[in-house]
Amino acid sequence: MKKLLFYSVLAFSFALLAPRAARAQGPVVLNHIALYVVDLQKSADFYKNALLLPELPEPFKDGKHVWLRIGPHSQLHIIQGNKAQEHDINTHLAFSVKDLAKFMAHLDKLGVRYGSWKSEPGKTTPRPDGVKQIYLQDPDGFWLEVNDDKF
Structure with a gap:
């Protein structure tokens, strides 16, 4: 019985310490x-x-x-x-730029199509926190978001 109690306390201690050790490493x-x-x-x-x-x-x-x-x-x-295969917009890479309007003008000069989440050409999508986003696809159809998040 004492062995069972000892091993139970030991296992419980490791369970408590393991997350702390992992956090000490950082994410x-x-x-x-x-x-x-x-x-x-x-x-x-x-x-x-x-x-x-x-x-x-x-x-x-x-x-x-x-x-x-x-x-x-x-x-x-x-x-x-x-x-070649299709890709869903929900799976995308997101990038940030300092000036979204300037970046959109850059895309316009290159003839790169972009738009809002709802595929409205040339439009942005506002997030609830005020960040504006556009969406575009690379040559393979991978979706990309570009936003003006200042984080």
């Missing part, structure tokens, strides 16, 4: 997002030109990968080899 942080695309060059050009993402050196050097910077310590890895 996980985004390293990269990988998109599997049909046409590598077309997708890379879109992300570099429309979203203005800088290209990074990539280690594979096999012509099937392009790496782009999406944050101070985060990357977008574009990988050649996918087959």
Whole structure:
């Protein structure tokens, strides 16, 4: 009986301490997002030109990968080899810009279509917190949100 009580107290103690130890490490942080695309060059050009993402050196050097910077310590890895498929707007990558109107003018100059959540061309969608959003699709149909969140 004493052994059972001892092991029960020990197990309970570990259960209480484990979450604290995990929190001490800090949360996980985004390293990269990988998109599997049909046409590598077309997708890379879109992300570099429309979203203005800088290209990074990539280690594979096999012509099937392009790496782009999406944050101070985060990357977008574009990988050649996918087959065409449809994507739902609910699954999207979201980016922020300082001036959404200026970014929309940039997209207009490039002829990139965008619109509100309800697909109203050239319109924004306001979030309840006042942030404005637009939605567009990359060459493979992956949905992207661009907003003016100042976080």
